[in-house]
Amino acid sequence: MALHKLTLYELQRKFTAGEVSAAEIVHAYGLRIAQVEQKVRAFVTQTKDQAMAQAEALDRRLKQWRKTKPLMGMPLAIKDNICTEGVPTTCSSRMLQNFVPPYDATVVAKLRKQEYLLIGKTNLDEFAMGSSTEHSAFGPSRNPWNLQCVPGGSSGGSAAAVAADECVAALGSDTGGSIRQPAAFCGVVGLKPTYGRVSRYGLVAFASSLDQIGPITKDVRDAAWLLNVIAGHDPLDSTSADVPVPDYTKVLAKKHLKNVRVGVPREFFTEGLDADVERAVNDAIRELKNLGGEIKDIELPRTDAAVAVYYVLATAEASSNLARFDGVKFGLRAKETKDLLDLYMKTRQEGFGPEVKRRIMLGTYVLSAGYYDAYYGKAQAVRTLIRQDFETAFSEVDVIVTPATPTPAFKLGEKSDNPLQMYLSDIFTISVNLAGLPAIALPCGMSKTGLPIGMQVIGRPFEEETILQVAHAYEHTTQWHLKKPPIR
Amino acid sequence: MKIRREEVEHVALLARLRLTEEEKDMFARQLSQILDHIAQLNRYETVKVEPTTTVTGQVNVFRDDTVCPSLLVEQALANAPERVGDGFHVPKIIDERSMPA
Numbered sequence: 001m002a003l004h005k006l007t008l009y010e011l012q013r014k015f016t017a018g019e020v021s022a023a024e025i026v027h028a029y030g031l032r033i034a035q036v037e038q039k040v041r042a043f044v045t046q047t048k049d050q051a052m053a054q055a056e057a058l059d060r061r062l063k064q065w066r067k068t069k070p071l072m073g074m075p076l077a078i079k080d081n082i083c084t085e086g087v088p089t090t091c092s093s094r095m096l097q098n099f100v101p102p103y104d105a106t107v108v109a110k111l112r113k114q115e116y117l118l119i120g121k122t123n124l125d126e127f128a129m130g131s132s133t134e135h136s137a138f139g140p141s142r143n144p145w146n147l148q149c150v151p152g153g154s155s156g157g158s159a160a161a162v163a164a165d166e167c168v169a170a171l172g173s174d175t176g177g178s179i180r181q182p183a184a185f186c187g188v189v190g191l192k193p194t195y196g197r198v199s200r201y202g203l204v205a206f207a208s209s210l211d212q213i214g215p216i217t218k219d220v221r222d223a224a225w226l227l228n229v230i231a232g233h234d235p236l237d238s239t240s241a242d243v244p245v246p247d248y249t250k251v252l253a254k255k256h257l258k259n260v261r262v263g264v265p266r267e268f269f270t271e272g273l274d275a276d277v278e279r280a281v282n283d284a285i286r287e288l289k290n291l292g293g294e295i296k297d298i299e300l301p302r303t304d305a306a307v308a309v310y311y312v313l314a315t316a317e318a319s320s321n322l323a324r325f326d327g328v329k330f331g332l333r334a335k336e337t338k339d340l341l342d343l344y345m346k347t348r349q350e351g352f353g354p355e356v357k358r359r360i361m362l363g364t365y366v367l368s369a370g371y372y373d374a375y376y377g378k379a380q381a382v383r384t385l386i387r388q389d390f391e392t393a394f395s396e397v398d399v400i401v402t403p404a405t406p407t408p409a410f411k412l413g414e415k416s417d418n419p420l421q422m423y424l425s426d427i428f429t430i431s432v433n434l435a436g437l438p439a440i441a442l443p444c445g446m447s448k449t450g451l452p453i454g455m456q457v458i459g460r461p462f463e464e465e466t467i468l469q470v471a472h473a474y475e476h477t478t479q480w481h482l483k484k485p486p487i488r
Numbered sequence: 489m490k491i492r493r494e495e496v497e498h499v500a501l502l503a504r505l506r507l508t509e510e511e512k513d514m515f516a517r518q519l520s521q522i523l524d525h526i527a528q529l530n531r532y533e534t535v536k537v538e539p540t541t542t543v544t545g546q547v548n549v550f551r552d553d554t555v556c557p558s559l560l561v562e563q564a565l566a567n568a569p570e571r572v573g574d575g576f577h578v579p580k581i582i583d584e585r586s587m588p589a
Contacts (some may be wrong), residue, residue: 040581098567102513102563102564102566103559150524185573195543195544196543196544209541235530237543239546240545280547303528305528305531305532311525312526312529323504326504327569328569329576330568331567331569332569333570337579338579339580340580343579344503344579345506348505349505349507352505357505357515358515358518358519360503361500361515361519362519362523364503365504365523368498368502375526378530378534379526379529380541381538382529382532384534384538384540385534385537387543420518420521420525424520434540461543
């Protein structure tokens with residue numbers, strides 16, 4: 001079997017056993033990228049050459065002393081809003097087009113300690129604001145299953161790269177669904193950890209109370225392996241949680257769901273849900289029952305408020321976070337400005353694209369004098385109600401299963417003229433960020449049009465083990481994760 | 489909720505964003521549409537509900553006040569659009585006429 005088709009776990013075993021060298025791995029991925037990248041356009045920056053140099057050095061060293069680590073020699077892609085020392089980190093924005101971080105994000109430092117290989121930085125909607133990668137200043141990525149369709153967003157480049165076998169696994173970030181939605185659209189696995197489970201240090205901030213970094217992988221087992229490496233407390237991120245990190249791969253041994261109560265919220269199965277998605281997720285729920293799970297109907301009555309709450313809070317936080325892009329210390333600076341105010345205003349006019357401007361405007365508006373209580377205060381209060389809905393539900397069930405998205409991947413251009421339509425496509429993922437919960441998206445079917453369908457498994461705070469166990473048990477009895485896109 | 493052009497201009501100044509005339513019209517229209525959707529939050533009674541500012545329950549996170557390694561001057565200035573010596577260069581902030589005599 002071609003090396004690029006293997007999962008992280010499989011590739012790692014071959015590498016540890018000495019059946020394949022790091023240079024051979026990078027070579028195989030280089031060929032695959034050369035074959036498909038022109039069509040998929042998953043990457044903003046490719047780092048094959050640096051990866052090859054590192055791989056060769058690694059191989060030379062291992063000849064003398066063979067001791068490996070779980071991610072050693074593994075070619076990973078990283079979303080281009082996560083800082084990589086010495087490698088451009090653009091956020092797919094003109095503002096940061098030439099920005100080279102002087103330090104690594106904590107997650108990247110952890111991967112580096114494992115001696116992983118960075119194969120490239122992946123495309124995203126500018127500053128992670130979007131659901132399709134169409135808001136990238138460098139052009140959209142494509143869905144490997146159908147090049148006319150979006151890969152989802154904002155971590156669309158990472159999901160497309162994993163689906164097209166251009167990397168063995170990737171990191172994304174998720175503020176309102178930006179890992180799970182593209183994973184579902186591209187037929188791969190995406191995990192958003194509990195808020196605070198993974199350090200945000202070095203992740204370019206969008207909405208600090210919602211952002212989390214997480215793995216995008218070819219199967220559930222790989223997600224557990226990658227989470228093992230990136231999870232944990234970090235003094236450099238004061239919101240990271242000082243909670244012990246279990247070995248997430250341990251739960252993969254359990255292949256049944258006895259004593260697991262699975263909640264199904266009827267609010268997620270209403271009008272607007274695509275018929276193929278509904279059928280696939282209902283089939284998946286039946287499968288969970290066959291595995292021994294106890295299926296229970298639950299209610300999350302405030303679900304329909306989530307998008308409104310999100311677009312107040314996320315844009316308010318973004319308007320504050322993005323104030324740092326002022327043309328002074330790093331990033332773009334507009335030329336020929338007459339004074340400091342002019343420098344700020346012109347730099348931000350030239351550096352930000354339309355969606356980022358739209359969100360900064362909305363966020364500034366809801367925080368401005370006279371509107372703060374009506375919008376920001378109100379949204380914070382309804383956020384509490386949404387959290388309470390989940391707390392009530394989790395007193396009766398152990399996990400909640402929903403569709404990951406209302407429809408399979410949409411066509412490029414289909415929603416780009418209507419921001420509100422685009423925002424509503426995140427309706428099933430957003431409430432999870434508002435409540436700070438962990439959730440995983442995994443493939444559970446195919447549409448009649450040949451596009452992947454994803455389901456979402458949500459857990460209690462810091463119970464990533466439970467959602468991984470449920471997802472893995474399901475994956476173990478089904479074949480959806482083995483399907484490969486037709487791209488060659 | 490109808491957002492007027494003047495409000496768009498006011499918010500753009502607060503956000504330090506220069507907008508074109510087309511952008512002002514577009515944002516007036518789109519922000520009105522989005523705020524109409526957001527208005528549905530008024531259906532929920534929240535008088536007695538505590539706002540959520542963070543989900544972690546953390547209050548203050550302190551560390552010891554000790555000196556640790558940090559970026560070197562050259563690293564910190566490496567991405568500077570313009571520099572003078574060991575500093576970031578910016579246009580003049582204070583007008584001579586506004587200085588006290």
